[in-house]
Amino acid sequence: MEYVIEMLGIRKEFGSFVANDNITLQLKKGEIHALLGKNGAGKSTLMNVLFGLYQPEAGEIKVKGKTVKVTDPNVANELGIGMVHQHFMLVENFTVTENIILGNELTKAGIVNIKDAAKKIQKLSEMYGLDVDPNAKIEDISVGMQQRVEILKTLYRGADILIFDEPTASLTPQEINELIQIMKRLIQEGKSIILITHKLKEIMDVSDRVTVIRKGEGIGTVVTAETNPNELASLMVGRQVEFKTVKSEAHPTDDTLVIKDLVVADYRGIDKVKGLNLTVRKGEILGIAGIDGNGQSELIEAITGLRKSKSGSIMINGTNLTNKKPRKITESGVGHIPQDRHKHGLVLDFSIGHNIALQTYYQVPISKNGIMNYSKVSELAQKIINDFDVRTQGEHTPARALSGGNQQKAIIGREVIRDPELLIAALPTRGLDVGAIEFIHQRLIEQRDKGKAVLLLSFELDEVMNVSDRIAVIYDGQIVDTLFPKETSEQELGLLMAGQKKNSNIDKQGETTHVE
């Protein structure tokens, strides 16, 4: 039999939402098969079906020609399927060996035989050129090494089909090169690999064939050697008719936000924003397009003061606000609709009224001489609930009880009503229904029309194309190009987002402002 894994016509539903619809993926023995799709296209769902975490509503899975039912991950393990997760599942203060044998310990008379296991791991490591020290502690080794431990874990359990879920998301460029070498070595030794990614460059570099899915539907499978990044981008993005947001021409004037050579590290100390330059002007919406994990979160956190930047400067209306406290930045006229509304945007156990006071609770008229004036909070809450169409039983309802769209409207109301000079909207429509999305877009455009600056961060190309007046594409911590929506296409953006620079733009890297 030619195929080691066949997933035929897989369909997976979550309630009324169809995450996978009629997807077919066939993995040949000894190939690297890429699974390509945008965020939320259904890649992870499909792999979770294969791994036994979800049961499909329709379709068939064959392993080495035999129809199987993967009821849980243990069954997948027995079938020789191993998953290298995007977020590592390792015990930090255990050694490499201890982590690998965890749940599968070799024992002699009830005592774990670490030495033999370590030897076996050493052998495996040498065989695949992984260069892992079996006795090192996880907390002492690099992220790249930790990933190799995850690979070893699957090999130790006898996997010959390996699934890599976005393996390069947290790696440095060198580590990515090394990983590609490791994958090729694995193939030489007779393993087969499914590579989940949305990075076109990696696919072109390493894969034999590509299966593309879009919005849960299988688009088809192509041979890598017979395609090109352009074709893959258009397959991934699709050419569906977009609903264009109604808006007038932008009339941008002075610079509001000016970012110069900004460098920001993530929580692990790895640079995520790498010398970024960006300008947002009064009266325009600047959209940042990019794939998750290219430094967007760190950029927003640095602007809003939630994360320290290592170097560079952030100026807002001529005031240097680099590494200032969040309150100072807020008071300088910045409104922020945070990316994670549950973590940062709301105190879920507070009432919606209390939440609406979150940015102004300490100012007159809400607070006088340290005493809260809750009737003023009520007034403000009522105003926002009415003006921003927040559907709730009342201001005393806990924020937790509101739907996502209404929570988001409340946050937007809270930020917009302060009339900020710069409004930062990070993924403002994530997980919302069409009606709420349109409402939120209109509010952003309204701010722009009032002559305010709006910075929009989104992973949705449609949203960036429709709402922005200018689009800055972020890749690997830098703005690689700035374009006008009318003069670009989703295909072009898709390529830029995946790190495929247009030749003419290579020397323009870092430059951000277009001359009009």
Place this chain on the structure above:
Amino acid sequence: MSNRVVNILVPVISVILGLLVGAIVMLVSGYDPVQGYAALWNGIFGDTYAIGETIRQITPYLLAGLSVAFAFRTGLFNIGVEGQLLVGWFAAAYVGIAFDLPMYIHLPFAIIAAALAGALWAFIPGLLKAKLQVHEVIVTIMMNYIALHTTNALIKVVSDGGDNTGTINATASLKSAFFESITDYSRLHYGIFIALAMVLLMWFLLEKTTTGYELKAVGFNKHASEYAGMNVNKNIILSMVISGAFAGLAGAMEALGTFQYANVKGGFTGIGFDGIAVALLGANTPLGVIFGAVLFGSLKYGALNMPNEAGIPVEIVSIVIAIIIFFVACGYVIRYFLEKANKKKEAK
């Protein structure tokens, strides 16, 4: 069922369940539960003396409960109430003995000294938590032992090697001749008014002030508070300091009210630890703390009458009291887990 109804029903059902199981324990051990509970009732409400002593017992529980509840509301677990109470006790007694001042200065001075001592004792774990992320549970537990032995040593120093500071000056005493006269010379003192005033103060702080809004926000969601420009570390320290001040006042109640002295102790008073249960029983609200303290104080004091009047051994009495409290706490725990499960469902 509305939240309010659940809030009232859970403790009531729990108390009834606890009484029932307690009765079974008495039956199995060969004692008459009706007689036993009658003795408990008389121990609490039997005569004016019993009522006076019960209220006296409730007084420090109120403050210890407030202390734990206040920290909880800010997302902190103050297990160090016991230690903060002990340093407060000593501070109040010391000021009560060492100074000779008119009452309107001396009494407030002694009370404030106790609050400050408790606040200082809680400031240390607060600072360590805020600056170095040391978990406050570990530090406060250790601070309890330090407090116990430090105050014991200080009492020896103050009393020239004795194990009692001697009685405080009358100008620093909370003793009430009026209460003595209406409660048949029980030790009930004016401290109960201070404790109730503190309940009011906690309510006012949390529900009316800007600081309270901040403290609650930080307690519920640190990340959103930081996003809103609050100083999370400052609030952690402030919360511990206020919590410690309440605990220190509980110590003042014993020093200036009940005992009129501080003495060397072989072990903890237990009031600080019971304060955790009081706060949990009261769902960390000021009003709830009153409920918790009344329940705890009454049972603890009333139970003393069960061996005398019903002939039930002290050991059985302890079990019965523990069972009643256990069920009340369980009601809380059960609901806590139910709510948690609900939240998880929502998150998915």
